[in-house]
Amino acid sequence: MKKHQNMQIPVLKNEAIQALQIQKGKWYLDATLGHGGHSGEILKLGGRVLALDFDQEAIEVAKENLSQYLTEGKIIIIRENFVKLAEIRLQNKSINQISGALFDCGANINQLKSQKRGFSFSFDSYLDMRMDQRLTVKAADLLAMGSKRELTHLFEKFGGEKKASLIAGEIINQRKVNRPIKTTTQLVDLIIRIKGNKERIHPATKVMQALRIAINSELENLKSGLQLAFDWLKDGGRLVTLTFHDGEDQIVNNFFKEKISLKQAILITEKSIQPSKSEIKKNYCSRSGLLKIVEKI
Numbered sequence: 001m002k003k004h005q006n007m008q009i010p011v012l013k014n015e016a017i018q019a020l021q022i023q024k025g026k027w028y029l030d031a032t033l034g035h036g037g038h039s040g041e042i043l044k045l046g047g048r049v050l051a052l053d054f055d056q057e058a059i060e061v062a063k064e065n066l067s068q069y070l071t072e073g074k075i076i077i078i079r080e081n082f083v084k085l086a087e088i089r090l091q092n093k094s095i096n097q098i099s100g101a102l103f104d105c106g107a108n109i110n111q112l113k114s115q116k117r118g119f120s121f122s123f124d125s126y127l128d129m130r131m132d133q134r135l136t137v138k139a140a141d142l143l144a145m146g147s148k149r150e151l152t153h154l155f156e157k158f159g160g161e162k163k164a165s166l167i168a169g170e171i172i173n174q175r176k177v178n179r180p181i182k183t184t185t186q187l188v189d190l191i192i193r194i195k196g197n198k199e200r201i202h203p204a205t206k207v208m209q210a211l212r213i214a215i216n217s218e219l220e221n222l223k224s225g226l227q228l229a230f231d232w233l234k235d236g237g238r239l240v241t242l243t244f245h246d247g248e249d250q251i252v253n254n255f256f257k258e259k260i261s262l263k264q265a266i267l268i269t270e271k272s273i274q275p276s277k278s279e280i281k282k283n284y285c286s287r288s289g290l291l292k293i294v295e296k297i
Contacts, residue, residue: 010037011106011286012242015273019240019293022047026099029229031082036062038102039075049075050095052082054132081132082225083217089232097234104242105222106289119212121204124185129215139211140182148172158219158247159210166194167207184208209245219247226255230265233296238268244288256294268293 010016016038020028024046030039033053042049043066053059059079069075078088082103089095118128118139127139146154148168155164170190171181181187188204195203213219230239243249259265273291280287 009283009285010034010041010104011283011289012273012275012279012291013037013041015291016102016104016240016242017041017045019268019291020047020100020102020238023099027095027097029098029101029232031085031101031225031229032104032106033062033077034058034104036065038104040066040069043069043074047099050088050092050098051075051077052080052085052088053077054079054081054134056133081221082229083221085225085228085232089228098229098232098237099234100238100240101229101233102240102242103222103225103229105218105248106242106244106285118184119208121184121188121202121208124183126183127181127187127211129212131212131216135215137215139215140180142211142214143171143181143187144175154214155207155210157210158213159206159208160246161206161210163195164207167191170194213247219251222248222251223255226252230259230296235296238293238295239265241292243290243292249290252292256292259294259296263297265294265296268295 020042022028022042022045025048027048027050028042030042030049030051033039033051035058036051039049039051039062049069051062053062056079059077063070063077066075066077070077076092080088117130118125127143129139130137142154143151146168148165148171151168151171152164155161155167161167167190170193174181174186174190181190187207191204191207197203226239226241233239241252243252256265256267260267269292275283275286275289
């Protein structure tokens, strides 16, 4: 596999691949392709991959990294969100069942560090935050349209922001004096005025996370995607999830509990697998990762 210079480091890579129990010639779903780190490992072990991503920039990198396997027809890459898995399944009838599915819910680090896409408070850029450029609503639009109540709820639910009401109120105040919040710098400055800048993490982290989740419908899509992948999974196949915040983790927990209570799956990981200290040292972004596994029965 050719390694691109911008290759994202997959979190808990070895553990995730081991959990899938790769069999040669069998098909696996990589629901969140990114730069192809997990898919590349599946392919090296002889598996075949149907890979999804809705970010065209990420797909271009993955295609370069996995060019050999694309040429050999061992991987199918589709620009789509996993919420569309029912349609994707109909379009790929030759793949009767998948032998495993992987959902890595972590945001692409190149997206977050982009100077032009509005994910990062490290750069002054327009508040876009769309992972899929085909979406019409941007983060700046959400801040321009939302009421104080709606924005407060959003910051609390998706970000766990304790000063959500104060931040939402000041965003509304800025709109009233014809100074709507449109850029990352404007938003960060507003939050720092309210919260100060003495927290362990950047004071804007929770609000930025909440906006990203809302704009991309991340949690709603995850609920649907897990069910659709599970339906396609063969008996004995495994569904592997890698989550990075409480919202994602709660959705996965609820989904797994439901399948277990219905006797449709067994839990393989009674306790979530977490990154080792050495992995966190090499890749600080892995620190909050939680790996869970169920097996369909």
